[in-house]
Structure formats: structure tokens, C-alpha cells
Amino acid sequence: MGHSAAVWDFRAATEITKDQNGIGQVVLRTPQGASARVSLLGAQVTSWRNEQGEELLFTSSKTISKALKATRGGIPICFPQFGNCGSLELHGFARNRMWAVDENPPPLPANDSSGKSFVDLLLKSSEEDMKCWPHSFEFRLRVSVTKDGDLSLISRIRNINGKPFSFSFAYHTYLLVSDISEIRIEGLETLDYLDNLFQKERITEQGDAITFESEVDRVYLSSPNVIAVLDHERKQTYVIKKEGLPDVAVWNPWEKKSKAMVDFGDEEYKQMLCVDAAVIEKPVNLKPGEEWTGRLQLSVVPSSFCSYHVGLDSSSL
Numbered sequence: 273m274g275h276s277a278a279v280w281d282f283r284a285a286t287e288i289t290k291d292q293n294g295i296g297q298v299v300l301r302t303p304q305g306a307s308a309r310v311s312l313l314g315a316q317v318t319s320w321r322n323e324q325g326e327e328l329l330f331t332s333s334k335t336i337s338k339a340l341k342a343t344r345g346g347i348p349i350c351f352p353q354f355g356n357c358g359s360l361e362l363h364g365f366a367r368n369r370m371w372a373v374d375e376n377p378p379p380l381p382a383n384d385s386s387g388k389s390f391v392d393l394l395l396k397s398s399e400e401d402m403k404c405w406p407h408s409f410e411f412r413l414r415v416s417v418t419k420d421g422d423l424s425l426i427s428r429i430r431n432i433n434g435k436p437f438s439f440s441f442a443y444h445t446y447l448l449v450s451d452i453s454e455i456r457i458e459g460l461e462t463l464d465y466l467d468n469l470f471q472k473e474r475i476t477e478q479g480d481a482i483t484f485e486s487e488v489d490r491v492y493l494s495s496p497n498v499i500a501v502l503d504h505e506r507k508q509t510y511v512i513k514k515e516g517l518p519d520v521a522v523w524n525p526w527e528k529k530s531k532a533m534v535d536f537g538d539e540e541y542k543q544m545l546c547v548d549a550a551v552i553e554k555p556v557n558l559k560p561g562e563e564w565t566g567r568l569q570l571s572v573v574p575s576s577f578c579s580y581h582v583g584l585d586s587s588s589l
């Protein structure tokens with residue numbers, strides 16, 4: 273039975289359940305049938321479905337459900353470190369911590385909650401984490417599904433310390449694709465990137481678009497705020513809009529590395545592509561009392577629908 277958006281109670285449509293390990297899961301639904309699932313472990317979005325109920329994010333079928341570890345897939349949050357560019361565990365600790373539902377977050381700009389199904393989550397620095405990263409912070413994440421089925425993530429990180437600190441950050445987004453060989457990314461051409469396969473060497477992208485025929489592990493620098501990932505076979509395009517996130521990490525492990533990963537099927541590299549809106553090259557510096565905001569909005573449009581080319585900006589975010 274259909275529901276009219278006018279009478280849809282977005283709050284009531286937000287359900288909190290538990291997974292088999294007892295970890296809280298927030299399910300967001302729209303009247304048109306789009307949905308997302310967010311785990312309180314890591315504030316990781318583990319599912320995002322369109323109005324037809326089709327999954328749009330990749331999750332490894334070999335995911336090992338070891339309690340208190342992020343699973344491979346969805347959108348893990350990398351904070352306060354991306355990759356291994358510091359002394360912390362890979363991609364920082366935030367993705368492996370339990371987050372709380374924040375019932376009363378400081379207000380976001382007007383209208384952010386209207387017509388959306390959303391949840392606010394909160395992570396604060398713990399005594400344990402202070403031992404390896406001695407900074408007090410409050411990290412608020414709002415995850416929303418809009419009435420059009422778009423997935424939106426807004427991160428606000430506040431320094432509640434007496435001293436400045438800096439961090440790197442990424443929305444480590446595992447997109448589900450039909451066949452990696454048929455995928456093209458538009459919006460990164462002509463940019464410089466750091467190549468993780470060559471000791472982070474800085475290289476200028478020469479291709480007209482990014483395509484895939486072997487392992488890729490790069491960080492594109494100073495990128496535009498709209499990136500498109502075209503899936504030729506499915507005839508659909510992921511449009512990635514971002515704000516406050518200058519870099520884009522692109523990763524596909526390809527065949528050999530896939531076989532070496534215990535929580536990843538040997539052939540699964542064909543169905544995934546990580547395209548992470550991020551701050552990596554120049555970390556964010558926060559003075560005491562300051563707050564940083566990083567926004568990501570993911571939509572899916574038919575590939576014939578090219579309006580994402582119209583004004584490559586993110587003003588509608």
C-alpha cells in the first residue's frame with residue numbers, strides 16, 4: 273500500500289533493531305520505499321536501497337562478523353586517520369567504536385530534517401582512545417534518506433580540547449557495481465593524484481575518465497564537488513556530491529589482492545568500487561572550540577540523465 277509523503281511520519285519510520293551480535297541497527301525508510309541501515313558500531317551505513325528495493329552499496333559475502341570490528345562494505349567512517357598515514361590503526365578508530373543515538377543534537381541549518389528520514393549519532397573521545405590520540409572531540413553524524421531516495425551524511429567534528437588537533441577523514445564508500453571493467457568515473461580527469469601503489473608518488477591523471485583494468489589505490493587531490501560513477505551495464509550513474517572534502521580516494525583491489533583478503537571473495541572485486549570523499553593530503557586543523565563539517569550526498573540517476581553535468585557544484589547539498 274502506498275503512503276502519501278504528506279502524512280508520512282519520518283520519525284516513526286525510523287526503527288532501531290539489533291543484529292545477531294546484539295549491535296543496534298537504525299533503519300531509515302521513505303514513503304516511496306527507499307531505505308538505509310546504519311549500524312551503531314562505527315556509525316557505518318551497511319545498506320542503502322532504492323525505491324525498487326535494490327541494494328546500492330557493496331558488502332562482502334565473506335564478511336566475518338567479529339564483534340566490534342567494521343565489516344567490509346557499506347560506508348565505514350575513517351577518522352581521525354585515513355589509511356596508514358599516521359600511527360593509529362588502519363583508517364582510525366571511529367569505525368570500530370560503538371556510537372550513541374544523539375536525541376538532541378545542536379541544530380543543523382534550517383530544513384535539513386524536513387522531508388527526510390534521519391538519525392543523529394554521536395561519538396566522544398574515550399579514555400582508552402586518548403591513550404593513542406590524546407584529543408577531546410565530539411563527532412556528530414547525521415544520516416538521512418531524502419524523499420527522492422538520496423543518501424546524505426553530514427559529519428560535524430568539534431574540538432572540545434584545550435589544544436588544537438588535526439585529523440584526516442573519509443567516507444569509505446563501497447559502491448556496488450555490475451562489472452568493474454565497465455565502470456567510468458568522471459570528474460577526476462586532469463587532477464593530480466597520490467598513487468599508493470608507488471609510495472604515494474604524485475602523478476597527473478592523463479585519461480579522459482578513470483577506467484579499471486588492474487589494481488587501483490589512489491588519492492585524487494583538490495577535486496570538484498560533484499563526481500559521477502557511470503555503470504554502463506546497469507545504465508545507471510552514481511552522483512557523488514560533497515562539501516568540505518577536497519580529496520577522493522579510489523580503490524579496487526583487483527584479483528591478486530582479493531585472494532589475499534580473508535573477508536573478501538576472490539571474484540568480488542568485480543562488483544565493488546570504493547570512491548571515498550575525503551580530507552587526506554592537507555589534514556583538518558581544529559582550534560579549541562572550532563567545528564569542521566563534511567557533507568556527502570549520494571544519488572543514483574539513469575545514465576541517460578545528464579543533469580549532473582549542469583554546473584558542477586554542490587549548491588543543492
Ligand SMILES: O=P(O)(O)OC[C@H]1O[C@H](O)[C@H](O)[C@@H](O)[C@@H]1O
Pocket residue numbers: 344355362363444468489490521522523546
Ligand atoms: O580494508 P579497508 O579497511 O576497507 O581498506 C581498504 C583500502 O582503503 C583505502 O582505499 C586504502 O587506500 C587502501 O590501501 C586500503 O587497502
